[in-house]
Amino acid sequence: MDQNTKDAIxxxxEDMQAEIHHLLPWLIHHGMDDPQGLLRFACPDPSDPIQGQLTSKxxxxxxxxxxxxxxxxxxxxxxxxxxxxxxxxxxxxxxxxSFIPSxxxxxxxxxxxxxxxxNPHLGGRLAGSSCNLVEENLMTWFITKIGFPVDDAVGLSVSGGxxxxxxxxxxxxxxHIRGVENHSRAVIYVSEHTHFSISKTARVLGFSPDQVREIPGLQPDVLAYVIRNDKKAGLVPMAVVTTLGSTVSGKIDPIPEVAEVSREHNIWLHIDGAYGSSIILSPSHHELARGIEKANSVTWDAHKWLFSSYGCGMLFVRNKTSLMRSFSAHSDFLDGSGREAEAEFWDLxxxxxxxxxxxxxxxxxxxxGSHQIGRMIDRGIDMAKEFETRFRSLKDWSVLSPAQMAILIVRFQPEGKDETDIDGLNQRIADDALEKNIAAVQIVRFDGHSCLRMCVINPRLASTDPESIVNAMADIAIDSLS
Amino acid sequence: MDQNTKDAIxxxxEDMQAEIHHLLPWLIHHGMDDPQGLLRFACPDPSDPIQGQLTSKxxxxxxxxxxxxxxxxxxxxxxxxxxxxxxxxxxxxxxxxSFIPSxxxxxxxxxxxxxxxxNPHLGGRLAGSSCNLVEENLMTWFITKIGFPVDDAVGLSVSGGxxxxxxxxxxxxxxHIRGVENHSRAVIYVSEHTHFSISKTARVLGFSPDQVREIPGLQPDVLAYVIRNDKKAGLVPMAVVTTLGSTVSGKIDPIPEVAEVSREHNIWLHIDGAYGSSIILSPSHHELARGIEKANSVTWDAHKWLFSSYGCGMLFVRNKTSLMRSFSAHSDFLDGSGREAEAEFWDLxxxxxxxxxxxxxxxxxxxxGSHQIGRMIDRGIDMAKEFETRFRSLKDWSVLSPAQMAILIVRFQPEGKDETDIDGLNQRIADDALEKNIAAVQIVRFDGHSCLRMCVINPRLASTDPESIVNAMADIAIDSLS
Structure with missing residues (x-):
């Protein structure tokens, strides 16, 4: 067998490498046989179709x-x-x-x-190729913004919220719970805004559904009352989950007050800010996250409101040792060997x-830069308010949930129509707006009605868009009556 | 405020988009100020440094x-x-x-x-943009290769093993376990080859360390004996974890025999083939995975032996309903509503x-294509055997673990040296081989000694490399004696 045969693979x-070398410039700018090119994929023109059609073919x-x-x-x-x-x-x-847009x-x-x-491997230090240091420094920057103690806290990038x-x-x-035999006594407190990943988490951890208590709006007095009762009954209040920016309406649970109750009863305070934590970086609205510095842990997705592609979530925990207790590779990490200081990412x-x-x-x-990031977040807040103002000025349109954290819920409800008809009209507005490439708005059930929900965080939206989009939706609404 | 000010963001x-348009061709081919270019990053020349130095500066x-x-x-x-x-x-x-190379x-x-x-979002169907269909079809192809029943089984891409x-x-x-109060009775059986992620998993699920039993080599008779004893003691044997290609030495637990014991006792059989499952695609060695089709679940990392960059693992489960029972968004998914058929990825x-x-x-x-993939996997097996043959032909070198699944463990042990000296010599061989850019080999403790471990799966290795690398290491070894 000659050398060429032996080294066919x-x-x-090497041939593949040469082919890629040849293909790449064309691919990026001219998109092979697609005139858009990859840059246009990544940064679509406003005139591009928001949604293609998946035919059964x-x-x-x-x-x-x-x-x-x-x-x-x-x-x-x-x-x-x-x-x-x-x-x-x-x-x-x-x-x-729709949803939380990218x-x-x-x-x-x-x-x-x-x-x-x-191709760095961010499991540990060696194969992390210094990218581990970049991640650690970046996480420290976020920890400072949250207000956690820098020396104790830790941040970790994960796939999502x-x-x-x-x-x-x-x-x-x-x-809070030692020993599997005590797991059935644990209780988690949530509000009606809590994301479904929390109840899934409780199930995966082996808890039964009745170990998750929903307290409407996490009202602090009610929360404290229920916690006291649970303690009396021999249960172990374990964690309160507050939502910073609910997916549906941008709602924020009363974080400072809940933090006070958590402190008093020594309960883990988790803040699910998958969507809303980015508000910390807003120069004008960061006070909406007040109290976050008192949490034990914070969820924050960069693929939601920090301009990243998908799969870039973060978890911040007040005390690094809490994560190590649960996840370190060796259960004896706290053995005084000093290994704790050398924790690898896989220990977290x-x-x-x-x-x-x-x-x-x-x-x-x-x-x-952080200033531009802040301005881009503020722009979302402002644009959502402008959408709200414009919808309010229209006849027959109601604002069911005002712009909160750049999320707005409206409904077209002309007089003389019953609720079922109105639900149908709103569905038709959403369908037509998408078909005419005006906007992708989401139909949600809110207060028992079909409504139109918009999350307005894309910084590429032009200042003239709220007016033109609202007018176009109003026209569709009027057409839908005929 | 004029339009330009209003639309500064x-x-x-848009300016950023233009800058990227301008930068990309240069970046890819000429690497900005680095003459390597990105393609050379992705496909390094054999003469490139295997490992740079991270200076404290x-x-x-x-x-x-x-x-x-x-x-x-x-x-x-x-x-x-x-x-x-x-x-x-x-x-x-x-x-x-070293490790499992990329x-x-x-x-x-x-x-x-x-x-x-x-930027597709593969959580569900809508935002999956048809990529969900591609993933589903691809997973079905793997399911066929494993030999799971195609109609019942499911595959899911995850970040890793x-x-x-x-x-x-x-x-x-x-x-196998219903109710949190029964969790303390669960038992998991593993071998000494089992990856540390299994004991971490047990801890996260809330189990105590004594709920994980190590059976040496998962010897079927011993396993069956221990299971019977555990049952008699009122415990609930829950899962056996067999390793298909251990990280250290490429060891394979006796899968067909363990499968028989699992079947007899109705225990979940998990195969951790994070590294080794790819052997299924080898035309010459697929029989090493014999019995895998009897498993309940299989782990398989494409970033190990399927030529992908990091973060491309897969889980295959014999019955889709098993994953849905644990992970579906709504606990009532089996309510007869037919929702099961419409499971989204987030339900799995x-x-x-x-x-x-x-x-x-x-x-x-x-x-x-699958034929070329098979040849590339076979090449790793063959190259590792050639390394073994060449080490065996050298004076003073011993093969401590023969080439198994392309992993080989050798040791330089000249006569007249004590074990501590020999450990030091082997460390020096590894250090010098890296410094001279000959090879990155890994020092591992094996049978109580410091040994040299090589995992030979990179398909770009040339047919002349085993000879030249082994000779160079032999020269280093001789130099180290003087």
């Missing part, structure tokens, strides 16, 4: 895109991907207002390109392999 | 790389990143043999570039936000 990989076609036996040309596979994602929902389109900026994509090439909430409540359990969470998520966020923050 | 983002410098108040030019931040990662460990360098190929990087621009192992054991618990695991990890793997497999 590395030679083929294209759904069926993806079935054929299985793994072939033989190699395929790279450009063919890229074109297949284009074809698949033609039906995509552009959650980072400036006129996408606020991804093109710098986030650039960071992904650079970081993915370096559900993971962060899970880890926080695991740490809370291990702080479930993951060993961790992609370098936080480096992307470092790129974004470093390129934009 | 979207205008600045550069560690100190990262402290200054915090978040600034004002914006910074993109190219400055990229150059900072280059500077930081100059000290990186290239785990995907062809001569990196086998990332440049096509994995290309896929990251394309997928990151599209630790997450997959955690989810598998959570599902096992919920299958801890995560709601899920980046599109599996699409990268789809790119890799589709471009290479």
């Amino acid at each position: 590395p030679n083929q990989i 294209s759904a069926a076609e993806t079935k054929d895109l299985a793994v072939p036996e033989d190699s395929m040309p790279i450009r063919d596979v890229i074109n297949e991907f284009y074809s698949i994602t033609r039906s995509r929902v552009l959650t980072h389109h400036p006129k996408f207002f 606020t991804m900026l093109p710098i986030s994509w650039l960071a992904d390109i650079v970081v993915s090439a370096a 559900s993971m962060a909430n899970f880890m926080a409540l695991t740490a809370a359990r291990d702080e 969470g479930l993951e060993l392999t961790r992609p370098a998520r936080a480096i992307r966020l470092w790129f974004i923050l470093r390129v934009l | 979207p205008n600045q983002i 550069s560690a100190a410098e990262t402290k200054d790389l915090a978040v600034p108040e004002d914006s910074m030019p993109i190219r400055d931040v990229i150059n900072e990143f280059y500077s930081i990662t100059r000290s990186r460990v290239l785990t995907h360098h062809p001569k990196f043999f 086998t990332m190929l440049p096509i994995s990087w290309l896929a990251d570039i394309v997928v990151s621009a599209a 630790s997450m997959a192992n955690f989810m598998a054991l959570t599902a096992a618990r919920d299958e 695991g801890l995560e709601l936000t899920r980046p599109a990890r599996a699409i990268r793997l789809w790119f890799i497999l589709r471009v290479l």
Whole structure:
């Protein structure tokens, strides 16, 4: 066997490298056979379709895109991907207002390109290739912004808010409950705004549904009363979960008052700010997060309101030792060997392999700077208020939940129609607005009605957009009556 | 305020887009101020340093790389990143043999570039933008390869093996143990090869250390005996964890025999094949995974032996309903509403936000094809055997663990030296081999000695490398005696 035959595999990989070298500039600017190019993917033009259509034909076609036996040309596979994602929902389109929209900026994509090439393993220090130091420094910056004690606290990048909430409540359990035989006595307090990941977490930790108590609005007096009763009954109040910016309406639980109750009763205070923690960075509205510095743990998603692509969440914990107690690789970490000071990332969470998520966020923050980040967050708040003002000025439109944390809920409810008709009209407004590429607004049930919900945080929205979008929706509403 | 002032933010983002458009071609090919370019990052030349040096100066410098108040030019931040990662460990360098090396190929990087621009949210169907269908089809392909029943089984991409192992054991618990009050009776059986993520999982699930029993080599007779005794004592045998390719030595627990014991006693059989499951795709060695089709769950990391960058693990579960029982968003999913058939990804695991990890793997497999993938895996097995043969032919070198699943453990042990000296010599060989850029080999404790461990799975290794690397290490060994 000659050398070429023996080295067919590395030679083929070298050919692949050359092909990629050749393809990349074209791919990025001219998008292969798609005139948009990848930069346009990452930063869509406002005129681009907010949502493509997934036809049953294209759904069926993806079935054929299985793994072939033989190699395929790279450009063919890229074109297949284009074809698949033609039906995509552009959650980072400036006129996408459903769910929590993606606020991804093109710098986030650039960071992904650079970081993915370096392929750092952020599980530990050695393979972390100094990116671990960047993550640690970045987390310290956030810790300072939250107001946690810098020497004791720790931050960790995770895939998202559900993971962060899970880890926080695991740490809370291990702080307050010792021994599996006592788990059935633990109680977690939540409000009606609490994200479903909390009840899922409770189930995964092995708790039964009645160990999670919903206190409406987490009213402090009621909370304190229920806690006292639970203690009397021999139960162990373990954690209170306050929401900083609910997904539906941007609601904020009364954090300072709940913090006081938690302190008094020595209960873990977790703040689920997956969406809302970014308000800390707002020069004009940071007081909405007042009390967050008293928490034991904070969830904060950079892919929500910090302009990152998906998969960039963060968990902050007041005392690093709480996370280590629950997650360190060796259960004897507190053995006085000094190992604690040398904790690796894998000692702080479930993951060993961790992609370098936080480096992307470092790129974004470093390129934009904190002042610009603050202005971009403020812009969302202001734009949502302008949407509210404009909807209020319209005949037959009601504001059911005013702009809070850049989330607004409105409803078109003309006189002389019954509730079912009105629900249908609002659904039709949402459908038509999407079809005409005016806006993606979300139909939600709120106070028993079908309403139109908008989350207005994309910083690329133009100052003329609220007027033009509201007017266009008003026109659709009038048309829908005929 | 004029329009330009009002729209300063979207205008600045547009400028950023233009700057990125301008920077990208240069960045990819010429690497800004680093002559390597990003493609060379992703696909390092064999002559590139396997490991840079992190000086205390550069560690100190990262402290200054915090978040600034004002914006910074993109190219400055990229150059900072280059500077930081100059000290990186290239785990995907062809001569990196420590840990489980990264086998990332440049096509994995290309896929990251394309997928990151599209920014799909793989938590659910709508924002999944058809990428969800691609993931589902890809997982079905793997399910077929494992031999699970296609209609019942499910696969899910996760960040890595630790997450997959955690989810598998959570599902096992919920299958076999009902009610938190019974958790203290659960027992998990492992071998001495079991990864530390299993004992961490047990702790997070609230179990005490004595609920995890180590059975040496998972010998089937011993396992059956211990299970019967545990049952007699009123305990609940819950899961057996078999290892398919241990991290240290590539060891495989006796899967078919353990499967028989599990079946007999109705215990969840989990196979931790984070490293070794890829052997299924080998045309010559797939029989090493015999019995895997009888498991309840299988862990499989694509960032280990499937040529992906980090953060691309997979969990496969025989019955989809097992995952839904543990992780569905609503605890009443089995209410007969038919919702089960409509499970979203967020009903199958801890995560709601899920980046599109599996699409990268789809790119890799589709471009290479299954035959080439199989050949690349076989090449690792063959190369490790050639390393073994060459070490065996050397005077004073011993093979302590023969090439198994492409992992080899050797030791230089010249006569007339005591064990402490020999440990030191082997450490010196590892240090010198790295310093001379010959190879990164790992010092491990094995059978009480310091040994040299190599994991030989990078498909870019040339056919002449085993000879030249072994000879160079032998020379270092001889030098170390003088």
